[in-house]
Amino acid sequence: MSERFFVATPPAAGRAILSGDEARHLTRVLRARVGDAVTLFDGRGQAWQAQVAAIGRHDVELETGAAVADPPTACRPLSLAVALPKGERQKWLVEKLTELGATRLIPLVTTRGVAEATPAARERLMRGVIEACKQCGRNRLMEIPEPESLADLVVRKDPAVAGIIAEPGGGSLEAAIPRAASEILALVGPEGGFTPDELATARAAGFVPVSLGPHVLRIETAAIAVAARLAESVGQ
Amino acid sequence: MSERFFVATPPAAGRAILSGDEARHLTRVLRARVGDAVTLFDGRGQAWQAQVAAIGRHDVELETGAAVADPPTACRPLSLAVALPKGERQKWLVEKLTELGATRLIPLVTTRGVAEATPAARERLMRGVIEACKQCGRNRLMEIPEPESLADLVVRKDPAVAGIIAEPGGGSLEAAIPRAASEILALVGPEGGFTPDELATARAAGFVPVSLGPHVLRIETAAIAVAARLAESVGQ
Numbered sequence: 001m002s003e004r005f006f007v008a009t010p011p012a013a014g015r016a017i018l019s020g021d022e023a024r025h026l027t028r029v030l031r032a033r034v035g036d037a038v039t040l041f042d043g044r045g046q047a048w049q050a051q052v053a054a055i056g057r058h059d060v061e062l063e064t065g066a067a068v069a070d071p072p073t074a075c076r077p078l079s080l081a082v083a084l085p086k087g088e089r090q091k092w093l094v095e096k097l098t099e100l101g102a103t104r105l106i107p108l109v110t111t112r113g114v115a116e117a118t119p120a121a122r123e124r125l126m127r128g129v130i131e132a133c134k135q136c137g138r139n140r141l142m143e144i145p146e147p148e149s150l151a152d153l154v155v156r157k158d159p160a161v162a163g164i165i166a167e168p169g170g171g172s173l174e175a176a177i178p179r180a181a182s183e184i185l186a187l188v189g190p191e192g193g194f195t196p197d198e199l200a201t202a203r204a205a206g207f208v209p210v211s212l213g214p215h216v217l218r219i220e221t222a223a224i225a226v227a228a229r230l231a232e233s234v235g236q
Numbered sequence: 237m238s239e240r241f242f243v244a245t246p247p248a249a250g251r252a253i254l255s256g257d258e259a260r261h262l263t264r265v266l267r268a269r270v271g272d273a274v275t276l277f278d279g280r281g282q283a284w285q286a287q288v289a290a291i292g293r294h295d296v297e298l299e300t301g302a303a304v305a306d307p308p309t310a311c312r313p314l315s316l317a318v319a320l321p322k323g324e325r326q327k328w329l330v331e332k333l334t335e336l337g338a339t340r341l342i343p344l345v346t347t348r349g350v351a352e353a354t355p356a357a358r359e360r361l362m363r364g365v366i367e368a369c370k371q372c373g374r375n376r377l378m379e380i381p382e383p384e385s386l387a388d389l390v391v392r393k394d395p396a397v398a399g400i401i402a403e404p405g406g407g408s409l410e411a412a413i414p415r416a417a418s419e420i421l422a423l424v425g426p427e428g429g430f431t432p433d434e435l436a437t438a439r440a441a442g443f444v445p446v447s448l449g450p451h452v453l454r455i456e457t458a459a460i461a462v463a464a465r466l467a468e469s470v471g472q
Binding site for chain 1: 324328331332335336337371372373374448449450451452453454457460461464465467
Protein backbone atom coordinates (compact mmCIF):
# COMPACT_ATOMS: atom_id res chain seq x y z
CA MET A 1 0.00 0.00 0.00
CA SER A 2 1.51 3.34 -1.01
CA GLU A 3 1.22 6.32 1.37
CA ARG A 4 -2.35 7.61 1.58
CA PHE A 5 -3.54 11.21 1.54
CA PHE A 6 -6.93 12.78 2.11
CA VAL A 7 -8.29 15.20 -0.48
CA ALA A 8 -11.36 17.14 0.60
CA THR A 9 -11.88 18.25 -3.02
CA PRO A 10 -11.86 15.22 -5.33
CA PRO A 11 -9.56 15.28 -8.35
CA ALA A 12 -10.87 16.92 -11.52
CA ALA A 13 -9.52 16.41 -15.03
CA GLY A 14 -6.77 14.13 -13.75
CA ARG A 15 -5.43 16.71 -11.28
CA ALA A 16 -5.65 17.04 -7.50
CA ILE A 17 -4.24 19.54 -5.05
CA LEU A 18 -3.04 18.71 -1.54
CA SER A 19 -2.76 21.60 0.90
CA GLY A 20 -2.47 22.22 4.66
CA ASP A 21 -1.60 19.24 6.89
CA GLU A 22 -1.68 16.80 4.00
CA ALA A 23 0.76 18.79 1.88
CA ARG A 24 3.07 19.19 4.89
CA HIS A 25 2.93 15.47 5.61
CA LEU A 26 3.86 14.64 2.03
CA THR A 27 6.65 17.20 1.57
CA ARG A 28 8.12 17.74 5.05
CA VAL A 29 7.63 14.37 6.76
CA LEU A 30 7.93 12.02 3.81
CA ARG A 31 10.11 14.39 1.72
CA ALA A 32 8.30 13.39 -1.47
CA ARG A 33 9.69 14.30 -4.87
CA VAL A 34 8.10 14.88 -8.23
CA GLY A 35 7.19 11.49 -9.70
CA ASP A 36 6.54 9.73 -6.37
CA ALA A 37 3.44 7.53 -6.26
CA VAL A 38 0.77 7.98 -3.58
CA THR A 39 -2.87 7.07 -3.02
CA LEU A 40 -5.55 9.73 -2.58
CA PHE A 41 -8.96 9.19 -0.97
CA ASP A 42 -11.87 11.59 -0.68
CA GLY A 43 -13.36 10.40 2.60
CA ARG A 44 -16.55 9.41 0.79
CA GLY A 45 -15.45 6.01 -0.43
CA GLN A 46 -13.38 6.81 -3.51
CA ALA A 47 -9.64 6.44 -4.00
CA TRP A 48 -7.12 7.29 -6.75
CA GLN A 49 -3.58 6.28 -7.58
CA ALA A 50 -1.63 9.49 -8.09
CA GLN A 51 1.83 10.85 -8.88
CA VAL A 52 3.39 14.00 -7.50
CA ALA A 53 3.46 16.50 -10.40
CA ALA A 54 4.65 19.71 -8.74
CA ILE A 55 5.64 20.74 -5.21
CA GLY A 56 4.78 24.33 -4.28
CA ARG A 57 5.45 26.21 -1.12
CA HIS A 58 2.07 25.39 0.43
CA ASP A 59 0.46 23.01 -2.05
CA VAL A 60 1.29 19.86 -3.91
CA GLU A 61 -0.17 19.16 -7.34
CA LEU A 62 -0.80 15.55 -8.30
CA GLU A 63 -1.68 13.75 -11.48
CA THR A 64 -4.38 11.17 -10.82
CA GLY A 65 -5.49 7.94 -12.46
CA ALA A 66 -9.04 6.58 -12.63
CA ALA A 67 -11.17 6.60 -9.48
CA VAL A 68 -11.61 3.30 -7.65
CA ALA A 69 -14.83 3.17 -5.62
CA ASP A 70 -15.17 1.01 -2.50
CA PRO A 71 -17.26 -2.07 -3.27
CA PRO A 72 -20.85 -1.67 -2.07
CA THR A 73 -21.37 -3.32 1.30
CA ALA A 74 -24.31 -5.32 2.52
CA CYS A 75 -23.51 -4.19 6.05
CA ARG A 76 -25.49 -1.90 8.31
CA PRO A 77 -24.27 1.50 9.49
CA LEU A 78 -23.16 1.62 13.13
CA SER A 79 -23.53 4.86 15.08
CA LEU A 80 -22.07 5.19 18.56
CA ALA A 81 -23.40 8.01 20.73
CA VAL A 82 -20.79 8.39 23.43
CA ALA A 83 -20.40 10.69 26.45
CA LEU A 84 -16.86 11.63 25.42
CA PRO A 85 -14.00 10.91 27.82
CA LYS A 86 -11.29 13.52 28.34
CA GLY A 87 -7.92 14.16 26.67
CA GLU A 88 -5.93 11.27 25.32
CA ARG A 89 -8.80 8.84 25.85
CA GLN A 90 -10.90 10.86 23.41
CA LYS A 91 -8.15 10.65 20.81
CA TRP A 92 -7.86 6.90 21.27
CA LEU A 93 -11.58 6.40 21.04
CA VAL A 94 -11.64 8.15 17.66
CA GLU A 95 -8.64 6.25 16.29
CA LYS A 96 -9.95 2.84 17.32
CA LEU A 97 -13.56 3.41 16.19
CA THR A 98 -12.25 4.55 12.81
CA GLU A 99 -10.06 1.46 12.43
CA LEU A 100 -12.92 -0.81 13.47
CA GLY A 101 -15.27 0.65 10.88
CA ALA A 102 -17.82 2.61 12.95
CA THR A 103 -19.90 4.87 10.71
CA ARG A 104 -20.52 7.74 13.09
CA LEU A 105 -19.43 8.94 16.54
CA ILE A 106 -22.08 11.22 18.03
CA PRO A 107 -20.86 13.27 21.03
CA LEU A 108 -23.56 12.48 23.60
CA VAL A 109 -24.54 15.17 26.09
CA THR A 110 -25.46 13.57 29.41
CA THR A 111 -26.04 14.77 32.96
CA ARG A 112 -22.79 13.30 34.29
CA GLY A 113 -20.64 13.82 31.18
CA VAL A 114 -17.34 15.67 31.59
CA ALA A 115 -16.05 16.61 28.11
CA GLU A 116 -17.66 19.18 25.86
CA ALA A 117 -17.45 18.65 22.10
CA THR A 118 -16.84 22.27 21.10
CA PRO A 119 -16.42 23.01 17.37
CA ALA A 120 -12.64 23.22 17.96
CA ALA A 121 -12.65 19.84 19.72
CA ARG A 122 -14.65 18.27 16.92
CA GLU A 123 -12.26 19.64 14.34
CA ARG A 124 -9.34 18.13 16.27
CA LEU A 125 -11.16 14.81 16.48
CA MET A 126 -11.88 14.88 12.73
CA ARG A 127 -8.16 15.32 12.16
CA GLY A 128 -7.74 12.10 14.17
CA VAL A 129 -10.29 10.38 11.94
CA ILE A 130 -8.34 11.41 8.83
CA GLU A 131 -5.04 10.20 10.32
CA ALA A 132 -6.59 6.83 11.20
CA CYS A 133 -8.17 6.51 7.72
CA LYS A 134 -4.80 7.19 6.11
CA GLN A 135 -3.17 4.55 8.24
CA CYS A 136 -5.78 1.79 8.16
CA GLY A 137 -6.82 1.99 4.52
CA ARG A 138 -10.32 3.30 5.10
CA ASN A 139 -11.67 5.52 2.29
CA ARG A 140 -14.82 6.78 3.99
CA LEU A 141 -14.39 9.10 6.98
CA MET A 142 -16.10 8.31 10.27
CA GLU A 143 -18.58 11.15 10.83
CA ILE A 144 -18.56 13.23 14.00
CA PRO A 145 -21.78 15.26 13.92
CA GLU A 146 -22.78 17.99 16.39
CA PRO A 147 -23.28 16.94 20.01
CA GLU A 148 -26.75 15.83 20.90
CA SER A 149 -28.52 15.29 24.20
CA LEU A 150 -29.67 11.79 25.06
CA ALA A 151 -33.29 12.97 25.17
CA ASP A 152 -33.15 14.56 21.70
CA LEU A 153 -31.31 11.62 20.19
CA VAL A 154 -33.56 8.85 21.44
CA VAL A 155 -36.89 10.43 20.59
CA ARG A 156 -36.05 10.73 16.91
CA LYS A 157 -34.79 7.16 16.50
CA ASP A 158 -36.33 5.43 13.48
CA PRO A 159 -38.13 2.18 14.45
CA ALA A 160 -35.99 0.30 11.91
CA VAL A 161 -32.84 1.28 13.81
CA ALA A 162 -31.73 -1.17 16.54
CA GLY A 163 -31.10 0.90 19.67
CA ILE A 164 -28.88 -0.46 22.43
CA ILE A 165 -27.59 1.10 25.61
CA ALA A 166 -24.45 -0.13 27.42
CA GLU A 167 -25.46 -0.77 31.02
CA PRO A 168 -24.15 -3.19 33.66
CA GLY A 169 -26.65 -5.99 34.19
CA GLY A 170 -28.06 -5.73 30.67
CA GLY A 171 -28.52 -8.64 28.28
CA SER A 172 -26.43 -9.97 25.42
CA LEU A 173 -25.32 -7.44 22.82
CA GLU A 174 -25.74 -9.70 19.81
CA ALA A 175 -29.20 -10.88 20.95
CA ALA A 176 -30.38 -7.27 21.26
CA ILE A 177 -30.03 -6.60 17.53
CA PRO A 178 -32.87 -7.80 15.32
CA ARG A 179 -31.79 -9.34 12.03
CA ALA A 180 -34.05 -6.92 10.15
CA ALA A 181 -32.57 -3.76 11.71
CA SER A 182 -31.42 -1.31 9.03
CA GLU A 183 -28.92 0.43 11.32
CA ILE A 184 -27.51 0.17 14.81
CA LEU A 185 -27.34 3.03 17.32
CA ALA A 186 -25.42 2.30 20.54
CA LEU A 187 -25.39 4.61 23.57
CA VAL A 188 -22.36 4.67 25.89
CA GLY A 189 -22.62 6.77 29.03
CA PRO A 190 -20.16 8.81 31.09
CA GLU A 191 -17.92 7.48 33.85
CA GLY A 192 -20.55 8.09 36.50
CA GLY A 193 -23.10 6.21 34.38
CA PHE A 194 -26.44 7.33 32.99
CA THR A 195 -28.89 8.82 35.49
CA PRO A 196 -32.04 6.79 36.24
CA ASP A 197 -33.99 9.40 34.24
CA GLU A 198 -31.74 9.00 31.21
CA LEU A 199 -32.00 5.22 31.40
CA ALA A 200 -35.79 5.42 31.65
CA THR A 201 -35.95 7.79 28.66
CA ALA A 202 -33.79 5.48 26.55
CA ARG A 203 -35.71 2.37 27.52
CA ALA A 204 -39.05 4.05 26.82
CA ALA A 205 -37.73 4.88 23.33
CA GLY A 206 -36.95 1.19 22.74
CA PHE A 207 -33.24 1.08 23.57
CA VAL A 208 -32.25 -2.33 24.93
CA PRO A 209 -29.75 -2.45 27.85
CA VAL A 210 -26.76 -4.65 27.02
CA SER A 211 -23.90 -5.75 29.25
CA LEU A 212 -20.31 -5.85 28.02
CA GLY A 213 -18.93 -8.31 30.56
CA PRO A 214 -18.30 -8.53 34.29
CA HIS A 215 -15.96 -5.55 34.69
CA VAL A 216 -16.55 -1.81 34.87
CA LEU A 217 -15.35 -0.66 31.46
CA ARG A 218 -14.00 2.79 30.82
CA ILE A 219 -16.01 4.83 28.32
CA GLU A 220 -13.64 4.28 25.43
CA THR A 221 -13.28 0.56 26.20
CA ALA A 222 -17.06 0.09 26.15
CA ALA A 223 -17.43 1.93 22.83
CA ILE A 224 -14.50 0.08 21.24
CA ALA A 225 -15.87 -3.27 22.47
CA VAL A 226 -19.26 -2.57 20.89
CA ALA A 227 -17.61 -1.63 17.58
CA ALA A 228 -15.33 -4.68 17.62
CA ARG A 229 -18.19 -7.06 18.39
CA LEU A 230 -20.43 -5.68 15.68
CA ALA A 231 -17.63 -5.17 13.14
CA GLU A 232 -18.66 -8.04 10.92
CA SER A 233 -22.31 -7.09 10.78
CA VAL A 234 -21.84 -3.39 10.07
CA GLY A 235 -20.40 -1.20 7.34
CA GLN A 236 -19.51 2.45 7.07
CA MET B 237 -17.86 0.25 44.99
CA SER B 238 -15.33 1.45 47.58
CA GLU B 239 -11.74 2.21 46.49
CA ARG B 240 -9.83 -0.96 45.66
CA PHE B 241 -6.27 -1.89 46.61
CA PHE B 242 -4.03 -4.74 45.60
CA VAL B 243 -2.35 -6.81 48.31
CA ALA B 244 0.35 -9.18 47.10
CA THR B 245 0.31 -10.89 50.50
CA PRO B 246 -3.25 -11.90 51.41
CA PRO B 247 -4.58 -10.84 54.81
CA ALA B 248 -3.85 -13.11 57.77
CA ALA B 249 -5.68 -13.16 61.09
CA GLY B 250 -7.88 -10.26 60.01
CA ARG B 251 -4.95 -7.96 59.21
CA ALA B 252 -3.39 -6.79 55.96
CA ILE B 253 -0.52 -4.44 55.17
CA LEU B 254 -0.38 -2.09 52.19
CA SER B 255 3.02 -0.80 51.18
CA GLY B 256 4.76 0.84 48.21
CA ASP B 257 2.57 2.31 45.47
CA GLU B 258 -0.62 1.04 47.07
CA ALA B 259 0.12 2.67 50.45
CA ARG B 260 1.03 5.94 48.70
CA HIS B 261 -2.17 5.87 46.65
CA LEU B 262 -4.25 5.38 49.78
CA THR B 263 -2.54 7.95 52.01
CA ARG B 264 -1.17 10.61 49.62
CA VAL B 265 -3.66 10.58 46.75
CA LEU B 266 -6.85 9.65 48.57
CA ARG B 267 -5.72 11.07 51.94
CA ALA B 268 -7.35 8.18 53.79
CA ARG B 269 -7.84 8.29 57.55
CA VAL B 270 -8.12 5.63 60.20
CA GLY B 271 -11.55 4.04 59.97
CA ASP B 272 -12.01 4.57 56.21
CA ALA B 273 -13.45 1.59 54.32
CA VAL B 274 -11.72 0.10 51.29
CA THR B 275 -11.72 -3.14 49.30
CA LEU B 276 -8.62 -5.32 49.04
CA PHE B 277 -7.98 -7.94 46.34
CA ASP B 278 -5.13 -10.41 46.04
CA GLY B 279 -4.91 -10.68 42.24
CA ARG B 280 -5.84 -14.35 42.46
CA GLY B 281 -9.61 -13.97 42.64
CA GLN B 282 -10.22 -13.11 46.27
CA ALA B 283 -11.39 -9.83 47.78
CA TRP B 284 -11.94 -8.43 51.28
CA GLN B 285 -13.78 -5.50 52.79
CA ALA B 286 -11.31 -3.68 55.01
CA GLN B 287 -10.92 -0.69 57.30
CA VAL B 288 -7.83 1.46 57.76
CA ALA B 289 -6.45 0.60 61.22
CA ALA B 290 -3.14 2.50 61.33
CA ILE B 291 -1.24 4.75 58.93
CA GLY B 292 2.55 4.47 59.13
CA ARG B 293 5.18 6.37 57.24
CA HIS B 294 5.53 3.73 54.51
CA ASP B 295 2.81 1.21 55.31
CA VAL B 296 -0.87 1.13 56.06
CA GLU B 297 -2.37 -1.51 58.34
CA LEU B 298 -5.91 -2.64 57.66
CA GLU B 299 -8.44 -4.71 59.51
CA THR B 300 -10.13 -7.13 57.13
CA GLY B 301 -13.46 -8.95 57.03
CA ALA B 302 -14.14 -12.37 55.54
CA ALA B 303 -12.73 -13.21 52.11
CA VAL B 304 -15.13 -13.16 49.20
CA ALA B 305 -14.02 -15.41 46.34
CA ASP B 306 -14.99 -14.72 42.71
CA PRO B 307 -17.72 -17.10 41.61
CA PRO B 308 -16.32 -20.00 39.57
CA THR B 309 -16.67 -19.37 35.85
CA ALA B 310 -17.60 -21.78 33.11
CA CYS B 311 -15.56 -19.66 30.69
CA ARG B 312 -12.35 -20.57 28.91
CA PRO B 313 -9.04 -18.84 29.52
CA LEU B 314 -7.96 -16.47 26.73
CA SER B 315 -4.24 -15.93 26.09
CA LEU B 316 -3.08 -13.29 23.63
CA ALA B 317 0.45 -13.59 22.33
CA VAL B 318 1.22 -10.16 20.93
CA ALA B 319 4.25 -8.59 19.23
CA LEU B 320 4.18 -5.62 21.61
CA PRO B 321 3.76 -2.12 20.16
CA LYS B 322 5.87 0.73 21.50
CA GLY B 323 5.34 3.29 24.26
CA GLU B 324 1.86 4.50 25.04
CA ARG B 325 0.27 1.89 22.80
CA GLN B 326 1.73 -0.82 25.00
CA LYS B 327 0.22 0.79 28.07
CA TRP B 328 -3.19 1.01 26.41
CA LEU B 329 -3.05 -2.56 25.23
CA VAL B 330 -2.50 -3.74 28.81
CA GLU B 331 -5.24 -1.55 30.27
CA LYS B 332 -7.84 -2.60 27.71
CA LEU B 333 -7.02 -6.32 27.76
CA THR B 334 -7.28 -6.26 31.55
CA GLU B 335 -10.67 -4.54 31.47
CA LEU B 336 -11.94 -6.96 28.81
CA GLY B 337 -10.98 -10.01 30.87
CA ALA B 338 -8.04 -11.51 28.97
CA THR B 339 -6.28 -14.14 31.07
CA ARG B 340 -2.74 -13.70 29.83
CA LEU B 341 -0.71 -11.37 27.59
CA ILE B 342 2.36 -13.16 26.27
CA PRO B 343 5.02 -10.85 24.78
CA LEU B 344 5.58 -12.46 21.39
CA VAL B 345 9.04 -12.33 19.87
CA THR B 346 8.78 -12.08 16.09
CA THR B 347 11.14 -11.26 13.23
CA ARG B 348 9.61 -7.85 12.56
CA GLY B 349 8.70 -6.94 16.15
CA VAL B 350 9.97 -3.63 17.53
CA ALA B 351 9.51 -3.61 21.31
CA GLU B 352 11.45 -5.79 23.70
CA ALA B 353 9.74 -6.96 26.88
CA THR B 354 12.66 -6.57 29.25
CA PRO B 355 12.10 -7.48 32.92
CA ALA B 356 11.80 -3.75 33.69
CA ALA B 357 9.23 -3.29 30.91
CA ARG B 358 7.23 -6.26 32.17
CA GLU B 359 7.25 -4.87 35.68
CA ARG B 360 5.92 -1.56 34.38
CA LEU B 361 3.24 -3.36 32.41
CA MET B 362 2.23 -5.39 35.49
CA ARG B 363 1.79 -2.09 37.34
CA GLY B 364 -0.64 -1.17 34.54
CA VAL B 365 -2.49 -4.45 35.07
CA ILE B 366 -2.88 -3.69 38.77
CA GLU B 367 -4.12 -0.15 38.07
CA ALA B 368 -6.68 -1.46 35.60
CA CYS B 369 -7.81 -4.20 38.02
CA LYS B 370 -8.31 -1.60 40.75
CA GLN B 371 -10.37 0.53 38.44
CA CYS B 372 -12.49 -2.09 36.67
CA GLY B 373 -13.29 -4.35 39.62
CA ARG B 374 -11.27 -7.34 38.47
CA ASN B 375 -9.84 -9.49 41.29
CA ARG B 376 -7.55 -11.72 39.25
CA LEU B 377 -4.53 -10.11 37.62
CA MET B 378 -3.91 -10.56 33.92
CA GLU B 379 -0.64 -12.51 33.68
CA ILE B 380 2.32 -11.24 31.65
CA PRO B 381 4.76 -14.16 31.44
CA GLU B 382 8.24 -14.03 29.94
CA PRO B 383 8.54 -13.25 26.23
CA GLU B 384 8.40 -16.23 23.94
CA SER B 385 9.27 -16.72 20.28
CA LEU B 386 6.50 -17.67 17.89
CA ALA B 387 8.28 -20.94 17.07
CA ASP B 388 8.61 -21.97 20.73
CA LEU B 389 5.08 -20.96 21.58
CA VAL B 390 3.29 -22.76 18.77
CA VAL B 391 5.08 -26.09 19.03
CA ARG B 392 4.04 -26.60 22.62
CA LYS B 393 0.35 -25.79 22.08
CA ASP B 394 -1.93 -28.39 23.61
CA PRO B 395 -4.32 -29.89 21.00
CA ALA B 396 -7.27 -28.93 23.23
CA VAL B 397 -6.32 -25.25 22.93
CA ALA B 398 -7.90 -23.38 20.00
CA GLY B 399 -5.12 -21.51 18.23
CA ILE B 400 -5.90 -18.54 16.02
CA ILE B 401 -3.65 -16.09 14.21
CA ALA B 402 -4.78 -12.60 13.18
CA GLU B 403 -4.04 -12.26 9.47
CA PRO B 404 -5.69 -10.23 6.69
CA GLY B 405 -7.67 -12.50 4.41
CA GLY B 406 -8.31 -15.07 7.15
CA GLY B 407 -11.70 -16.53 8.02
CA SER B 408 -14.25 -15.68 10.73
CA LEU B 409 -12.91 -15.46 14.27
CA GLU B 410 -15.88 -17.05 15.94
CA ALA B 411 -16.01 -19.93 13.43
CA ALA B 412 -12.34 -20.73 14.09
CA ILE B 413 -12.97 -21.71 17.70
CA PRO B 414 -14.28 -25.22 18.29
CA ARG B 415 -16.95 -25.49 20.96
CA ALA B 416 -14.91 -28.13 22.77
CA ALA B 417 -11.74 -26.02 23.02
CA SER B 418 -10.52 -25.80 26.62
CA GLU B 419 -8.61 -22.55 26.07
CA ILE B 420 -7.99 -19.99 23.35
CA LEU B 421 -4.56 -18.75 22.24
CA ALA B 422 -4.54 -15.86 19.77
CA LEU B 423 -1.42 -14.60 17.97
CA VAL B 424 -1.19 -10.95 16.93
CA GLY B 425 1.83 -9.93 14.84
CA PRO B 426 3.95 -6.79 14.58
CA GLU B 427 3.18 -3.78 12.38
CA GLY B 428 5.06 -5.25 9.44
CA GLY B 429 3.09 -8.49 9.80
CA PHE B 430 4.30 -12.03 10.36
CA THR B 431 6.92 -13.33 7.94
CA PRO B 432 5.84 -16.10 5.52
CA ASP B 433 7.96 -18.49 7.62
CA GLU B 434 6.23 -17.51 10.84
CA LEU B 435 2.82 -17.91 9.22
CA ALA B 436 3.75 -21.33 7.88
CA THR B 437 5.05 -22.42 11.30
CA ALA B 438 1.83 -21.31 13.00
CA ARG B 439 -0.41 -22.92 10.40
CA ALA B 440 1.54 -26.17 10.57
CA ALA B 441 0.95 -26.15 14.33
CA GLY B 442 -2.81 -25.85 13.79
CA PHE B 443 -3.31 -22.10 14.19
CA VAL B 444 -6.23 -20.87 12.07
CA PRO B 445 -5.86 -17.50 10.27
CA VAL B 446 -8.71 -15.13 11.15
CA SER B 447 -9.53 -11.73 9.70
CA LEU B 448 -10.65 -8.83 11.89
CA GLY B 449 -12.39 -6.76 9.23
CA PRO B 450 -11.52 -4.85 6.09
CA HIS B 451 -9.01 -2.35 7.55
CA VAL B 452 -5.38 -2.64 8.56
CA LEU B 453 -5.63 -2.71 12.35
CA ARG B 454 -2.85 -1.49 14.59
CA ILE B 455 -1.39 -4.15 16.87
CA GLU B 456 -3.25 -3.00 19.96
CA THR B 457 -6.53 -2.61 18.05
CA ALA B 458 -6.32 -6.17 16.73
CA ALA B 459 -5.59 -7.61 20.18
CA ILE B 460 -8.35 -5.56 21.83
CA ALA B 461 -10.83 -6.57 19.11
CA VAL B 462 -10.07 -10.27 19.67
CA ALA B 463 -10.55 -9.86 23.44
CA ALA B 464 -13.79 -7.90 23.01
CA ARG B 465 -15.24 -10.40 20.56
CA LEU B 466 -14.42 -13.40 22.73
CA ALA B 467 -15.26 -11.68 26.02
CA GLU B 468 -18.45 -13.61 26.59
CA SER B 469 -16.97 -16.99 25.89
CA VAL B 470 -13.84 -16.63 28.00
CA GLY B 471 -12.95 -16.15 31.65
CA GLN B 472 -9.79 -15.21 33.49
